[in-house]
Amino acid sequence: METSDEEKIGSALVPVKNDAAEEFSNDVTDVFTCQICLELVHKPVVNACGHMFCFLCVHLTMNHGWEWAVHGSESSCPLCRRQYMHFPRVCEQLHFFLLHAFPDAYRRRCKEAHVEEIRSKFVSPQFDDGLQLDLTEAIVGESSHSDLDSGKQAAKEAVETISGEGSPLVADTRVDPQRTNSSSSREQEDGYDLEGRSANCKDENEVSSSSTGVATSDLKCSVCNDLLCRPVVLNCGHVFCEECITSRDDAEESALRCSTCSSIHPGQSPSLFLELHDYLDKTFPSEYARRQREMAERNNKSCVPKKSEQLSNKPGDEEKSSFRIVHLGVGCDGCGMFPMIGRGFHCMGCERVPGYDLCLSCYESQTTPAGRFNQKHTREHRMVEIGTHASEDDEYVEDIDDLTEVDGILPSPEF
């Protein structure tokens, strides 16, 4: 770590005097702020209700639900309280978009968040994004100061900031348009390139926003290959136009399936991702208006009944028996179901924390999904049904027995 602890903590209150900090304090924070940590969203996860939070924030929220056992077995969205049962995967496209649109702010955020994730032992999936976050470096940096001291120091800083009339941070929220423009043009001069990613997807129709250097190609729907229009995010983290997932040819199939990774979207059909919708509307006004007109026309022409209406009361993949086994505190690493309901399988080859578990349907699908927490799970690892004594690994069995003791038999959910 290059900065001392005091500097690091102080920087949370006293703004850093550089372009990046000012750019960060403008629109970015308003549009892509996680409403849980109040920071720029990191590894965004979008719930089916269309609300976006950081990966770790969603994980911690869901995890506290069961420890309290106050929300029953379902989690509810922190913003709209819509109930859900599946921890969605990180929206990778949005992650790369943020990295491209706000390179300095997002990079800084990634570094901070990575330290937090390591501390919590639940690390988000790593992408090939060129950030090269070193796990060991973060751990060494972490052990060099105690949490208690940092809390006291932060409290002192807070007092100073609050008692000072017209504190610097409050004053700093004003927008300085000249600075913003200069900083964004500087980014473009730097020739920021996402491992050749942005270079590959350039096309002649590309429209780029003058203020941020973001191009429409960053926010494309993979179905219609055009700018996203009324975006929705599936449980697997892939983004599509609302129209592109509701008016599909295979409408006779009951479950909503992702056309990119062909995983089934469990639970309720996704709602409009409002933050991105508003951002698109603001950033590319003419292009977005064109897309909305196109979609409206397409909608009028097609007489196919809306998929979303059919899906709204779908019972889901859950068992319909009158009783069910709930693995409290255990989630499926495939579909993200949390807590896991029904028969579950635990990996004996992965680290104990965070562990790797699959629900029955993900286990039977034989696809070996990547873990939610960057586990190094492979097909060769041995999986054991939770609650059975099929393993000789005594310690593990004990641990699993503990889990099943907590498990309760709960009445079937009301769908």
Add this chain to the structure above:
Amino acid sequence: MLDVSRVQKELVEIERDKNLSGVSISLAGDDLARMRGTITGPVGTPYEGGIFTVDINLPTAYPFEPPKMQFITKVWHPNVSSQNGAICLDILKDQWSPALTLKTALLSLQALLSTPEPDDPQDAVVAQQYLRDYNTFVGTARYWTETFARRGSVGINEKVAKLVEMGFSEGAARSALESCGGDENAALEKLCSG
């Protein structure tokens, strides 16, 4: 552990519009886990004109667990214990959401003052009075506001000055007054008892 960065952001946000929102917050210890919040009594209620102090304790899992809040100022209200200031409010218990903040929680307390829920009481005596004899309830609530919550910033300074004249240090006098909700005599008693 406590999300220091988020709490700092919240403090700045509360400070930014404390004049408009009618709620404010200050630190009450040497770390961020203990705070004092104040809310102004809503206009058109028996609490109008009062300033109510709330003791706030942040659990280490905050914001994933609700902050613990308790009135320090004595309040006559069906959902607040007249004995110890304990509050009965769903968002401070099972309806908490990590998207809520200290500011929204304090604003909810303010809203609770204007819309009591006597059917889900914290203090059964107050709730009974509210349901059976509303006029007496209003009278008592107003009297309590006048007695315990009536203090402007000038008032508290005068009280501190008085206690300092009696030979107590300013810091001790101020904290004693704060912990007694501005009640001069109770503060004096507290200072004398040790």
